[in-house]
Amino acid sequence: MRILSWFYLALIFGFIFLPVVVLVLFSFQDSRLPIPPFDGPTLKWYVNVIGDRDLMAALANSLIVSLISAAVALTLGFLAAQGLSRIHLPGSVAMRGLMIAPMTVSYLIIALGLLNVFNSIGIRPSLWTTGIGHVVINLPLCFAIIFAAMGDHQKNAERAARDLGASDMHVMFLVTAPMLMPALLAAYFLSVTFSWDEFIIAYLLTRFDVTLPVEIWSMLRSGLSPATNAIGSLVFLVSVALLFLLEFTVFRKQKT
Amino acid sequence: MTANVSFHSVQQHFGNFVALENINLEIEAGEFLVLLGPSGCGKSTLLFILGGFLTPTNGQVLIAGSDMAGVPPKSRPTTTMFQDYALFPHMSLRDNVAFGLRMKGQNKKTRNLKADEMLDLVGLADKANHKPHELSGGQRQRIALARALAVDPEVLLLDEPLGALDMKLRRQMQEELKAIQRKVGTTFVHVTHDQEEAMAIADRIVVMNHGKIEDVGSPEDIYLKPNSLFSANFMGEMNIVPMTVKKGKVVLPFDSISAENIPENPQLCLRPENVGLTGEFELGPATLESSAFFGTYHRCHFRPLAIPEIELVAHLPLGEVPEVSAEVRLFGSNPVLLSA
Amino acid sequence: MSIEKTEKIRAFGFVVPALLWTVAFFVIPFAVMVVLSLAHLEGRDVVQTFDLGNYVRIFSEPSLVKGIVVSLEITFVVTIVSVLLAWPLAWIIAMQVPKKWQRLAIMLAVLPFWTSYVVRSYSWALVLGENGVVMQTLIGIGILDEPIQIMATRTATIIGFVHFFVMLLTLTIYSNLVQLSPNYARAAQDLGASIWNTMRLVIVPLTLPGIMTGAFLTFVLCIGDYITPQILGGGNELTMPQLIMLQLGRRGDFPMASALSIVLMCIVTLAYFASARWLKMERV
Structure with a gap:
C-alpha cells in the first residue's frame, strides 16, 4: 500500500508540476522558441519583459484593480454579514441567497451582462468597469467566508461589549473585526488573487488600460515566445513567495 | 463467546x-x-x-x-x-x-x-x-x-x-x-x-x-x-494526618494504632466518611470552621487544635453537625497507611 | 419605537450597500440580458422584439447544438476524470503522509494554482505541442516514430482542464477526509472489512459531500470557461463560451450571445439541483 501510494504520488505530482516546470525552464531559453532542446540559461527574456512598458503598465493596472476591488468587496461583504448575522430580518434567507447568487454564475455571463448595461447607458469600458465586475464576483465570496466565521461566541462578545457601553462603531472595530481577523484576511487575499488573475471580465470590460492577464493574452496571439514564459514565471514566483511569506507570518501566528 | x-x-x-x-x-x-x-x-x-x-x-x-x-x-x-x-x-x-x-x-x-x-x-x-x-x-x-x-x-x-x-x-x-x-x-x-x-x-x-x-x-x-x-x-478525597512510627505502632498526638506491614515513609490516610464524632481511634479536639449540606450528608471542615496547619474534611451524618466554631473531639476509623 | 425595531432597521442599514451593489451590477444586468435575448440583429443593429427566435435557433442550428453537446461532453469527462485522479491523491495526503508534512503536501499539490490561469493553459500548449516536451520524450525513448497531434484537439482541452480541477478537487476531498474521525476506518476494519471494502463501503461514501462540492464547482467553472478551449482546443470544435465570444466579436450579435448565456446558466442550474442533495449534507 505504502509503495503504491508513493508511486501514485510521484506520478500525479509529475502531472501537476509538468507545465510549471516547462514554463519556468524555458523562460531561460536562449533561442526564440520555448521548445526542446533547452539551450539556455539566459536572463535576457526577463530583461526584455521588465523593460516592456505595456506589460509593466498592465501589471500596475492589475495591482490597482485587484487591491481596490478586493477592499470594496471585503467592506461590503463584512457589513452585510454583520447585518444579516445579528438579527433575523424578514427576508433574511432571500437576501442571503441573492448575495451568494453571483458565485454560481459563470464569469463570462456576468461580464456579458455588465457589458450590455454599460453599452446601453453609454459607459465606456475602463479599469473602473472591470473593477465593478470584480467586486460583483468577489462580494459573494467575502460575504460567505465572513458570514460562516460569525458564530455564537462572536455574538456574545458583541453583546457584552454593547452592554459595557460600546457604540456600534466601537463594537465593530474593537470586537468584531479583531475576532474575525483570520476570516477577513482570508477573504481579502482570496479576492485579490481572483481579481488579479481574472481574464474574461477584464477582457470584455477594458479597452485601452488593460490588466495583466489581458496583456498576456494578446502576447499569445503572436505565438510561442520565451518572453511569455518569463512573465508567467515571474508572476508565479512572486505569488508563491507571497504565499509562503503569509503562511509563515500571518497564518502561523494564528495557530498559536 | x-x-x-x-x-x-x-x-x-x-x-x-x-x-x-x-x-x-x-x-x-x-x-x-x-x-x-x-x-x-x-x-x-x-x-x-x-x-x-x-x-x-x-x-x-x-x-x-x-x-x-x-x-x-x-x-x-x-x-x-x-x-x-x-x-x-x-x-x-x-x-x-x-x-x-x-x-x-x-x-x-x-x-x-x-x-x-x-x-x-x-x-x-x-x-x-x-x-x-x-x-x-x-x-x-x-x-x-x-x-x-x-x-x-x-x-x-x-x-x-x-x-x-x-x-x-x-x-x-x-x-x-x-x-x-x-x-x-x-x-x-x-x-x-x-x-x-x-x-x-x-x-x-x-x-x-x-x-x-x-x-x-x-x-x-x-x-x-x-x-x-x-x-x-484518584478514587476519592483523602485526609492525610501527620503521624510518627514507634515500635511498630502508628503514633498520633492523642492515640496510637497498631498496624502490620508499615510501608516506608508512611502517611496516614482517612476518607472523609471515616472522620467523625465517634470512631476507632481519637484524632483529638478540633473546631468546626464551616459546613455545607450535601443532601445525604454534611461536608465539614475541621481545624485540629494540636495540628492547626492541617484541615480535616469529614462527612457527618444528617443531624450530627455542631455549631460553627464549636469545639468537638474527632475520631477516625478504617485507617490506610500508604507510602508518600 | 421598540428596541427590536430600531435594531432591525440598523441591521438592515448594514446590508443595504451590498444589496444595492448586487442589484445594480448583477440583477439588473441579468434582467437586461433576458430582455436582450429576445431581441434580433438586423444588419448591425439590435432590434428589440419579444420572441424566442434565438432560442429556437440554439436548439435547431447544427453548429449551435453541437456547441452545447461538445461543452457537455467535455465537462462530464473532465469532472469524472478529475474526481478519479484527485480522490486517491487526497486520500494519500490525508492518510499516508505524516501529519506534520500534510500542510506542505497540500500546498505543493495546489502550487500551480498560483500561476496565472491564462499562462497555465499556455504552458500546456508548450508541453503538448508537436515539438513539445511530451512528444520529444516519447519519440526520444522510441515509443512514437513521429509526433501525434494533441494540440488543437479536444484531448488537449481536457488535459488542461483536468490539471486545474484535480487541484481543486484534491482540496475539497482532502478537507472532507481530514474531518472524518479515524475511528470510521478503524471500526470498519475491526469488524472485518478489507482495505478495499473499507474504502468502498465506508470512506468513499463519507467523502461524497467533498466529492460533490468539488464536482459541482468543476462543472460550473469548466462549462463556463473560455480560455482553456480557446488556447488548447483550437477552432475545430467550439464550446458554448467560445460560441458566445464569437457572437460578440465577429458579428456583434449581443441578443444571440445573451440567449446562449441564459441557456448556459440553465444548464448550471440543473447541475446544481442534481447535486444539491449532497451539497447540503455537508452541513449536517
Whole structure:
C-alpha cells in the first residue's frame, strides 16, 4: 500500500508540476522558441519583459484593480454579514441567497451582462468597469467566508461589549473585526488573487488600460515566445513567495 | 463467546515519550475490567494495542492463549466500541449493526436476522431503518454496542463510551452495560477516567498513571485499601494526618494504632466518611470552621487544635453537625497507611 | 419605537450597500440580458422584439447544438476524470503522509494554482505541442516514430482542464477526509472489512459531500470557461463560451450571445439541483 501510494504520488505530482516546470525552464531559453532542446540559461527574456512598458503598465493596472476591488468587496461583504448575522430580518434567507447568487454564475455571463448595461447607458469600458465586475464576483465570496466565521461566541462578545457601553462603531472595530481577523484576511487575499488573475471580465470590460492577464493574452496571439514564459514565471514566483511569506507570518501566528 | 487476555511486559514508546512502561496484566474470561486513570495515563493506548490498532514497541499480547503479534484488527477476536461511536452515517441502523456479518460473507437474510436480534437486545428494534443522525446520544451508544457485539467477539473493548453523555443518562447506561455484559458473558475491557463509573460497573479496576499500573483490585479494595497514594486520591478525597512510627505502632498526638506491614515513609490516610464524632481511634479536639449540606450528608471542615496547619474534611451524618466554631473531639476509623 | 425595531432597521442599514451593489451590477444586468435575448440583429443593429427566435435557433442550428453537446461532453469527462485522479491523491495526503508534512503536501499539490490561469493553459500548449516536451520524450525513448497531434484537439482541452480541477478537487476531498474521525476506518476494519471494502463501503461514501462540492464547482467553472478551449482546443470544435465570444466579436450579435448565456446558466442550474442533495449534507 505504502509503495503504491508513493508511486501514485510521484506520478500525479509529475502531472501537476509538468507545465510549471516547462514554463519556468524555458523562460531561460536562449533561442526564440520555448521548445526542446533547452539551450539556455539566459536572463535576457526577463530583461526584455521588465523593460516592456505595456506589460509593466498592465501589471500596475492589475495591482490597482485587484487591491481596490478586493477592499470594496471585503467592506461590503463584512457589513452585510454583520447585518444579516445579528438579527433575523424578514427576508433574511432571500437576501442571503441573492448575495451568494453571483458565485454560481459563470464569469463570462456576468461580464456579458455588465457589458450590455454599460453599452446601453453609454459607459465606456475602463479599469473602473472591470473593477465593478470584480467586486460583483468577489462580494459573494467575502460575504460567505465572513458570514460562516460569525458564530455564537462572536455574538456574545458583541453583546457584552454593547452592554459595557460600546457604540456600534466601537463594537465593530474593537470586537468584531479583531475576532474575525483570520476570516477577513482570508477573504481579502482570496479576492485579490481572483481579481488579479481574472481574464474574461477584464477582457470584455477594458479597452485601452488593460490588466495583466489581458496583456498576456494578446502576447499569445503572436505565438510561442520565451518572453511569455518569463512573465508567467515571474508572476508565479512572486505569488508563491507571497504565499509562503503569509503562511509563515500571518497564518502561523494564528495557530498559536 | 469469551476469552482471557494477558499482557506480558508491554511497552509503548512514541518517539521519546513513554506511553506505557512494562505492563503486565491478566484479564479473566468473562470479566468486566475497567482501566481507570487520568487523561494521558496510557489506558487508551493499552486498549488500542489490545484491539490491534497499535503495535507495541515491546512485549506480548495473548488472547485466549494465542499470541496476537502481527494479527490485524479484523482477524482478532476483539471488537471496539469507539469514543465517538464511529457509526456509519450513510447506513441505516440495521446495516450498521449487520456490517461485521456482511464482511464475514453472511447473506442478507441471516445477517439482518442477527442484526434485529442485537437491536432488540439494546432496545432499539423499532428504529432499525433509521439513520444514526436521527438518534439521541444514548441511543447511538447502544447502536455502537449492538454493532460491536453482533460479530460475537470474545473480548469487547470500550473506549470511554459514556464520555459524551450527561450525568443522569450515564448512570442509566452503566447499569445497562453491566446487565448486557452479564447476559452475553463476553469479556469487557472498558476505559474511563470517571472513578464513580469504574466502581459502578467493574468486576475489577486497574488504576493507571504515567504509563504504569498503580493498583489492581475489586472496587471495594481499591476504594478502601488502595495500594498507592495516587490510587487513593484518584478514587476519592483523602485526609492525610501527620503521624510518627514507634515500635511498630502508628503514633498520633492523642492515640496510637497498631498496624502490620508499615510501608516506608508512611502517611496516614482517612476518607472523609471515616472522620467523625465517634470512631476507632481519637484524632483529638478540633473546631468546626464551616459546613455545607450535601443532601445525604454534611461536608465539614475541621481545624485540629494540636495540628492547626492541617484541615480535616469529614462527612457527618444528617443531624450530627455542631455549631460553627464549636469545639468537638474527632475520631477516625478504617485507617490506610500508604507510602508518600 | 421598540428596541427590536430600531435594531432591525440598523441591521438592515448594514446590508443595504451590498444589496444595492448586487442589484445594480448583477440583477439588473441579468434582467437586461433576458430582455436582450429576445431581441434580433438586423444588419448591425439590435432590434428589440419579444420572441424566442434565438432560442429556437440554439436548439435547431447544427453548429449551435453541437456547441452545447461538445461543452457537455467535455465537462462530464473532465469532472469524472478529475474526481478519479484527485480522490486517491487526497486520500494519500490525508492518510499516508505524516501529519506534520500534510500542510506542505497540500500546498505543493495546489502550487500551480498560483500561476496565472491564462499562462497555465499556455504552458500546456508548450508541453503538448508537436515539438513539445511530451512528444520529444516519447519519440526520444522510441515509443512514437513521429509526433501525434494533441494540440488543437479536444484531448488537449481536457488535459488542461483536468490539471486545474484535480487541484481543486484534491482540496475539497482532502478537507472532507481530514474531518472524518479515524475511528470510521478503524471500526470498519475491526469488524472485518478489507482495505478495499473499507474504502468502498465506508470512506468513499463519507467523502461524497467533498466529492460533490468539488464536482459541482468543476462543472460550473469548466462549462463556463473560455480560455482553456480557446488556447488548447483550437477552432475545430467550439464550446458554448467560445460560441458566445464569437457572437460578440465577429458579428456583434449581443441578443444571440445573451440567449446562449441564459441557456448556459440553465444548464448550471440543473447541475446544481442534481447535486444539491449532497451539497447540503455537508452541513449536517
